[in-house]
Amino acid sequence: MAIMMMVDLAVGMAAGLLRQRAPGGVTHKAEYIRQRADEELVIVGSSRASHHIVPRILRDSLGVSVYNAGMDGMGIVYNYGVLLQLLRHGGVRTVIYELTPWNDYLTDDNGQYLPNLRNAYGVPGVDSLFWSVDPSERIKMMSGLYRVNSMLPRLGFDNLSAATDTLWGYEPLWSRYAGASRLQEEDPSVSGKYEYDPLKIDLLKKFIRTCRERNIQLVFSVSPYLDRNYSYRYGMALAEKERVPVVTFRSEPQFFEDISLYQDPSHLNNTGAELYTRWLVGKLKPILADSPGAGRDTI
């Protein structure tokens, strides 16, 4: 037992050091969000955020500092944790939330969103997120070994990777999709069968409320996809009810006609992301001009 406690302590400390020193990759991104992210405009969401929205274009067009905090496979459980970290640093005035139904309000395994938040467990409010997903996390997180569970290879790779600060969190994709579009109109008889996750919905509402209380302009974004398996009905209804502006690619035919903009049916490649971000700027400008903190903005 004593040996295991020593190993636990040693591995926990070593992992902490590796986390802080990682110059690139997801580890660096998570640490940056925890320690420093104080940009005025922050993008949150899944891989569809991190690969689709180019901070450089937003910064040049809107004249504000921008960071893309999107993370592969992440949803509201993680995103709410990111918001709590951002609030500690002040600075954030606008959040673009890339909605992904499976990650943000439909039922799946919420435990998958926690590993990327483990580094921020000490941030006020983040710990209770863990407990709301699984009460046993309160005990599990006492272990240094558990805190690095499944993360050691990534810690190693991220310590060996090149610095990616110049992209402000954006992760470009470079290849081209070779298949056909699978985009279809949403079938209400199918989407009616989806199961909604009460915890995610509660956190999504909390996210909206917190932004409103802190005078942060929240914008929901639905970036381009060619996949038929998305159900945005609930997200759109919630946005309407809570009066959150939505920017959706559905009004722009180019994004579902030109498949060369995609890497796969759910992700734009860099060409598509740059085009989409430029289009997004046009949609964001009037929204930000009317936002609660518009006087502070430079647009």
Next chain:
Amino acid sequence: MIFNSFQFVWLFPLIFVLYWGCSRLWPGRRAGDVAKYFLLAVSYGLYAQWSVPYTLILFGVTLVTFFFALLIERRKAFGRKKYIIWAGVSLTLFPLLVFKYFNFITGAGASVLQWIGIDAAPPALEWVVPLGLSFYTFQALGYLWDVYYAKIKAERNFGDYMLFVAFFPQILCGPISRPDELLPQIKSPREFDYTRAVSGLKYLLWGMFLKVVLADRLGIYVDTIYAEPLKYSGSSSLLASICYSLQIYGDFAGYSFMALGVARLLGFDIIKNFNRPYLATSVSAFWKRWNISLTRWLTTYIYIPLGGSRCGKLRTYRNIMLTFLVSGIWHGANWTFIFWGVIHGAAQCVEKFLGWNMAPRGKWSVLPRILFTFVIVNFAWIFFRLPTIGEGWEVIRHIFSSPAAPYIHPTTFFHLAVAVPIVVAADVMREFTPGILAGLNRYTVVRWSAYVILLTLILTFGVLDSGQFIYVSF
């Protein structure tokens, strides 16, 4: 309660302390009874925690086999006994047929009707199959047949028999115990045995490693490739098939070792269900090392009553095929499982015909035979894993027609590079150089280093999401 859950981590120590505490608090023979009924309450309680209504099915199977065994024993003449045993077997199998095979049977019936031009839409049941149904049904059936063949006396104590069927370490995934192994242990009072408990802890640790570090990590890669096999190269499918062979081994052997470990910690000895199956030199030998308790059950209650191998060659082949057909059907209500059983049966018939079912003569032929057996078993697992036989063939065709480099996710393969060499080295050393392993085991430093390394790997590399065991669904 599954062994890789957080609930097990806090609940089992409590069960352990209360169980052995019972033995200390009540003197004499009563201590054994109290501990026994405590275990019975825990076994039923844990099952009811999953589903209260389905606990009634467990109780029903127990009740039916208990009373039918008593009825069988009363009849001396085999003629009458035959009717009683078939009534008992039919009633015992009824839940299994309804929950597991109803949709399959009606679906197959509808296909036949369609083939002859009659359009029928069979009713479909959308009920969840009770956990461990195949395992406890077979265990109870084994008891019934043993009483029928007068191998054992019918049990008079219903409490003891209830524990025999519902014993919680083995109810979800086996092993399938024989009544003459487990019932005497249930009946006799147990003393805490330090050596047995330590060996139980070792099995528990090794089983946990196999499950969460080997099986569940490999499962991530297998699920990715098999979700859309044609999207990846043929070599990715080949790699996924090898990973699945290792995954199902880690998953099922992992559970079996944990069950063995938990049982030993409670003072029981149950059968060791796996014995390095991928080092078998023939498919026949593979079945003496894989799911040993099921092989033993099928041999005792299907193969031997059919005549076994003590009849003509053709009848022996027929008996093998029928036994593995039952094995396939037992694994699941799908043509893929039946086809998988047929492959294993056919491979053994061919081996028997060619005389390859015997151990290899020279030591240089051992490795080629092991590899050849692994290839057959590995390809059979492809049909076992995929939803249809057609998709199985498609994957096999894809393996040989699309030889581009395999898709390798660096993080997954970092995890694999840790787990696979450890499991391979451990099994190879236990098989071929047990003396060296025993020698190393004598040093406390080596032993304790191994425990610390395994536990550290479980915590750092294991998939700790209480993932379900593959065989639970069988």
